[in-house]
Amino acid sequence: MNDSNQDNLFAHPLGVVPDFVFDQAVVDVFPDMIKRSVPGYETILAHCGELASRYVQADSHCYDLGCSLGASTVAMRSRIEGRNAKIIAVDNSSAMLDKCATVLASVPSAVNTDLVNQDICDTVINNASMVVMNFTLQFVPMAQRVPLLKKIYAGLNPGGCLVISEKLYFEPPSLNTLLGDLHHQFKRAQGYSDLEISQKRDSIENVLIPETLDAHIQRLRACGFQSASPWFQCFNFCSLVAIK
């Protein structure tokens, strides 16, 4: 772990850049990494709290799929006390979950919260009034995305909501390049060097598979959601809300 928990994982030439994994080294710098890499991250978290206050039903379940260090769980918990709702926070990185337990313990809440070390494709979803996938679906293999969304739809109560935040791909490729460049400019302004930006891009290339906004909306509708719309976008990062 570095002293400041600042993300410098890609600051030095790596030669062959390995595929990105959510290991202990990433966990140690994760809050700094996601805040300086994802434009709008804090706005998205705050509004997950706002959406939770509107959508989480009494005696229901709330899921944070790909919870990492529990930032979305913390945001939701702060807005749903007194409803006897339970949060199920799931991640398949044990390094993430171990640290997540420490983070959650440091922000006490009366909301019952289960931490589950599991592939979200295997998670049973039931009696759900809110499901959040903040920057997680993009890491799920393409073939598993429809079954996962169908399962979420089936496990949501009527009137329940799904929040999906993702990096997007744009067409035509020139537009994708423009929005990617604007994102890289954002990262430069956050203090990342060109070397860090390019090595991180190489590391994530085969791991994070972005889709177009149209593909997301059409798939959500095809999986049964009554309505689906982006509620936030900054450059090539977007958050969608879908209602059952």
Ligand code: GEK
């Ligand atoms: C936040 N939501 O701070 N099953 C379970 N977990 C998975 C899977 C899977 N199939 N695939 C990836 N993950 C968080 C940020 S980070 C986003 C989410 C990012 C987990 C992975 O271990 C990691 O913790 C998380 O999804 C993605 O609001 O780093 O860009």
